[in-house]
Amino acid sequence: MDVIKELAQRIARADVIAVLTGAGMSTESGIPDFRSENGIYAQEENVEYYLSEYYFEKDPVDFWRRFKRMFSLKLMGNFAPNDGHRFLRQLEEMGKKVTILTQNIDGLHKKAGSTNVIELHGTLQTATCPECGEKHDLAFINRHDVPRCERKAANGNKCNEILKPDVVLFGGLVPRIEEAFAAAAESDLLIAMGTSLEVAPVNQIPFYVATQSPVTYKVIINKTPTRMDDVFDLVIHGGIGETVAKVRSHMTGAS
Incomplete structure (x- = not known):
């Protein structure tokens, strides 16, 4: 099955979604x-x-x-939110319970209007x-x-x-990490977006979900392969903006 169609269907069926975002989420807003x-x-x-x-x-x-x-x-x-940030807000507007677990410190998820954002690195x-x-x-x-x-x-x-x-400075604690692990494990769908999953302890979230919540479907969207791609059920290598545009088209029934 086409990976975009599969993701669109998974989103449509999910009631509780956790989204783990990294730097690639904000590069399309101009932040290096x-x-x-x-x-x-x-x-x-x-x-x-x-x-x-x-x-x-x-x-x-x-x-x-x-x-x-x-x-x-x-x-x-x-800096302003991009299509990826806005897409996550739209999922909330559709009635989904969306928890964003972000490694980013730019505040763009909140600017986009997402209401449940755990800023793991402050x-x-x-x-x-x-x-x-x-x-x-x-x-x-x-x-x-x-x-x-x-x-x-x-x-x-x-x-x-x-x-x-x-x-969170180097050598400091990640204060809401346990809350993030719990939110991910309680989700129907975990989507990692724009993260290479290189930074601990946040990069352990997909592993934790795989062991603690086998029913959670796991997706990663990233421009390049990561060392953890094999942990996910669905892997999409592409830009976030172009990917969510295609997903949105499937979800709205557009061609």
Whole structure:
């Protein structure tokens, strides 16, 4: 059977869908893949050191200088959801229970209107004060070279603690990983989209589903083969935008 038709039929029959997304989900919005030729790893040295919990604690001022440059934070607000993001929102509008498990930190799933998004690696859209817990948005972060908390204490003084970005830094814990494993295992259909499945512990989700929930049908959509393709029941090598357009045509009965 044609793989696109098979996926369309699986989506139509599924009531509960979990979607695991990676960098390939956002490249069609113009955001470079972390590991692509234009990505952070290619442009910067010692990325895992400078984007680590250790370095933030050691030198938060230089951390922010590097962090802002690496992620081009000034541009982050300009990126918009693409057809892949919008397709997942449309599945919700069809009455499906959709949980998105994303490794991306760009916030585009929420911008697209998806309501149940687990941002496994956090988000670039906010930063939090380590001292008082006050959150600050991206506009605030971009207004300051080194963003500091402006919450006023009872005595009228500003907190002034250097904020910490709400992303999972290297050496940090993935706080919602157990919730993600559970959501994937409870689904009728698991779709991995735009992920090479190289980063632990998130890349263990398909294995977990295969062992704990044999009734869950597993699909991967990625431009290139991954080392985990054989874990999935259906493998589609292609771009996300073109793939969801074809799936949508099948689901609406278009030719």
